Amino acid sequence: MSDRMKSIVFALMLCLVCSSLLTAASTRLQPMQEKNFQIDRKKNILRSVSLIEPGRKYSNDEIEKLYKDNIFQYYVDGKGTIVSPETVENPELSGLLPLYLAMDANNRIRSYIIPVESNGLWGKIHGYMALKDDGATIEGFTVYKHSETPGLGGEIENQWFQENFVGKKIVNPENQFVAVSIAKGSAADKVTKEKLPNYVDGISGATLTGQYLTQGLHRILKKYEPVSLNFRQNALQCRMQTHEPWCEENAHE
């Protein structure tokens, strides 16, 4: 056998062995990885509504239980009406958007959670944004999957960045929808005081990640604006017409 032939045969053999090894490992471990991924996703949903304390360790069962007790998956249609999953046969085809609701002990909606899927610099950014039942205030923002540069754009998965969003508004003082944006650098230096509730601090060295994520958040919040609007109107009505204690609480917040 000539040398060249020998090289080719050897390379082919090597490819065959390596790829079958990798395929075997990947198929074997897939279910475990998928389970970890789902737990992590649920953990992020819980974290967006502060049902998980940062820094504490939770077992998989604890996560499952917390999730089962507090979070309920629904859908919303184009008018912002919340639809129960039982009535929907094929959510992808019917154009409904998934929405997670966090309920309190009295079965009242505490907050609603929007799945975020945005472009990033290198790939998709996946996360969740939780909004309070006033339809205007952000309760939390988390990222569970992204491919941004570690240390730069990758900071979006860190607590300090995500905490920036807490308490920010998706409406301006006139109650008009404006979504939330990421400033280039410190928000307080870049925007006027009136706009500050709609801006969060950016990450230095990750301007593009910030821009893409801003675009993504605008697009997604706009898609969910009908349901946010319903929540805002409900909150307003509630404050004006009824004097239920929890309405008053909201009013004072």
Added chain:
Amino acid sequence: MNKTLSIFWRPIWKDNPINIQMLGICSALAVTVQLKTAFVMALSMTFVLSCSSFMVSVLRKQIPRNIRIIVELSIISTFVILTDEFLRAYMYDISKQLSVFVGLIITNCIVLGRSEAFALSNPPHLAFIDGVGNGFGYGSVLLIVAFFRELFGSGSLFGIQIIPDFIYDAGYVDAGFMLLAPAAFIIIGLLVWLQKAVSGNKEMDQ
């Protein structure tokens, strides 16, 4: 037996891949913020190094010379991807923290360097021991750096708080600088200095 021992010890002290050969610094900066990630990284690296050196050595008489680098890289990357898949299945949180750095073991010069310089010309059992030794040499530096960075940067070791609350109450603040990459540079620099001082800077004598 003596030869085997010296093959094992050499990369840990005299020929340490990080302190002496200055290889693999990039990952040493990135994964040493916490002891836990440094530990897992050290284990992954040792696994990849020893297994790939072993395989290269087993095949050393068959590997065609003209494609040997590609062959070595294929073997290394297979082990790296296996490690990555395994971590994602069994240690999801840690694998998230290590992010790209497990995958980047493929490009770590230590691994290819050992395959080229040692495994291609030595029998499998010695190549395996050389791999383990280099993995430990790399890992020990990682652990030392991570020890100082986690202790002074977060006041904990392996995630357990070490610096008691009353010291914080007295006004002590964690050194945020330790969490940044330059801190790792400085610690590695001090380690190199220490090692050269202890071993009498043989490089100069040669």
